[in-house]
Amino acid sequence: MNHTLLLFFSYLFTQSLFASGHNHTDHNINKNFGDYVYITTGNDMAQFSLEKHNKINDLELLESGSEISIMRVPAQFVNEAGHIAHESFNRCGGFMLHKSLKDAQVELESGASRSFAKNMVFDDYQINQEKTVTAMISLVNEENIIETIKKLSSYRNRYYQSKTGVKSQNWLFDTWKDLGKSRSDFSVKKWQHADWKQDSIVATLKGKTDDIIVIGGHADSVAGWLGRKIAKAPGADDNASGIATTTEIMRIIIESGYQPEKTLMFMAYAAEEVGLLGSREIAKEFKKTEKNVVGVLQLDMTNFNGSDLDIVLMKDFTNNGQNEFIGKIVDKYLPGVSWGYGRCGYACSDHASWNSQGFPASMPFEARKFEANSRIHTSRDTISRSGNSAEHAQKFAKMGVAFVIELDF
Numbered sequence: 001m002n003h004t005l006l007l008f009f010s011y012l013f014t015q016s017l018f019a020s021g022h023n024h025t026d027h028n029i030n031k032n033f034g035d036y037v038y039i040t041t042g043n044d045m046a047q048f049s050l051e052k053h054n055k056i057n058d059l060e061l062l063e064s065g066s067e068i069s070i071m072r073v074p075a076q077f078v079n080e081a082g083h084i085a086h087e088s089f090n091r092c093g094g095f096m097l098h099k100s101l102k103d104a105q106v107e108l109e110s111g112a113s114r115s116f117a118k119n120m121v122f123d124d125y126q127i128n129q130e131k132t133v134t135a136m137i138s139l140v141n142e143e144n145i146i147e148t149i150k151k152l153s154s155y156r157n158r159y160y161q162s163k164t165g166v167k168s169q170n171w172l173f174d175t176w177k178d179l180g181k182s183r184s185d186f187s188v189k190k191w192q193h194a195d196w197k198q199d200s201i202v203a204t205l206k207g208k209t210d211d212i213i214v215i216g217g218h219a220d221s222v223a224g225w226l227g228r229k230i231a232k233a234p235g236a237d238d239n240a241s242g243i244a245t246t247t248e249i250m251r252i253i254i255e256s257g258y259q260p261e262k263t264l265m266f267m268a269y270a271a272e273e274v275g276l277l278g279s280r281e282i283a284k285e286f287k288k289t290e291k292n293v294v295g296v297l298q299l300d301m302t303n304f305n306g307s308d309l310d311i312v313l314m315k316d317f318t319n320n321g322q323n324e325f326i327g328k329i330v331d332k333y334l335p336g337v338s339w340g341y342g343r344c345g346y347a348c349s350d351h352a353s354w355n356s357q358g359f360p361a362s363m364p365f366e367a368r369k370f371e372a373n374s375r376i377h378t379s380r381d382t383i384s385r386s387g388n389s390a391e392h393a394q395k396f397a398k399m400g401v402a403f404v405i406e407l408d409f
């Protein structure tokens with residue numbers, strides 16, 4: 001648990017002790033922080049708090065950068081800030097708690113949205129949808145995942161500039177469309193990219209609010225260096241597995257008749273293998289149009305069981321709070337499935353595109369990086385490498401369903 005989160009939760013703990021009627025002075029309540037604390041938060045949330053929540057004039061805006069501001073607030077305000085963030089802002093309403101002004105200033109200066117995306121805290125990482133989740137994860141069907149992996153890897157390649165890379169995305173579009181055809185709150189579109197032929201596919205299950213949860217992975221594949229347009233690149237693990245996992249999560253949510261609070265978006269990105277191009281365009285557009293993306297789950301390589309850990313949460317380019325939330329979900333809903341943390345060491349997949357735009361993202365991965373499937377990016381990345389099964393990927397489908405439902409509510 002990182003330091004900021006630790007402070008935050010220890011604060012909530014002391015807060016709840018006192019809320020239950022113990023007789024302490026204000027000074028004691030805030031023994032961890034003093035009476036006032038420093039938070040960094042999005043400029044818009046800072047402004048909003050000053051205008052709407054400053055009844056006794058005790059919130060103070062100290063400094064503002066291009067995206068985030070430092071505020072000095074009463075320690076009691078932190079709880080309320082969680083609610084304001086939740087109700088009015090979501091993504092932009094995340095905030096970080098600092099033990100000193102100096103710490104807050106360090107954050108403001110390093111103040112990249114990247115670091116903000118990594119550390120901000122939301123108040124909706126609660127796990128309380130046991131009934132719905134348990135029922136839904138029992139619907140995960142390994143055969144469906146196998147079938148999708150086989151179909152996608154039957155294209156010679158899914159390169160972003162090849163004919164078969166266009167065709168495979170058209171197949172996915174038709175398949176996703178068909179999965180949701182009975183629901184009027186479901187739609188699928190081809191997201192066209194100006195600079196290359198392969199589309200990204202984006203499916204939407206409309207919720208009651210405009211908050212957005214994104215689940216997805218890259219659909220393209222690649223092998224070799226010369227003649228990539230015609231090279232054989234089945235990409236069964238990298239990343240037919242992630243798309244198949246995403247598709248199974250989507251199928252269950254749709255077919256169960258679940259009506260989400262938040263809007264769920266399922267994405268199959270084009271052109272990841274050539275530099276995260278598809279997801280970068282989409283994440284940038286979402287930022288530009290001020291979409292409230294409250295969580296992103298990136299599924300890239302889910303079907304090769306190479307480590308003693310089943311699920312490895314990549315720590316870099318991801319959100320600490322959301323990662324912990326996923327860990328807790330695995331502990332609660334996937335008995336016998338182990339998880340831990342790892343690192344890619346660089347911006348290895350589409351989660352980094354979202355993270356760079358300031359959105360909280362996670363990347364649960366099939367193994368530790370050095371124990372991952374070594375046949376990726378070759379003609380031998382086939383499902384036979386995973387024993388022609390989707391035993392490993394089905395854990396990720398269950399985790400994904402639970403993640404969506406718990407974050408949704």
Ligand code: BES
Binds near residue numbers: 238275347376
């Ligand atoms: N799925 C891989 C990333 C990966 C591979 C993560 C092995 C962990 C272990 C992804 O599709 C990929 O190949 N990414 C590129 C970088 C990207 C920016 C082109 C990579 O890792 O070289």
Ligand code: ZN
Binds near residue numbers: 218239
């Ligand atoms: Zn990949």
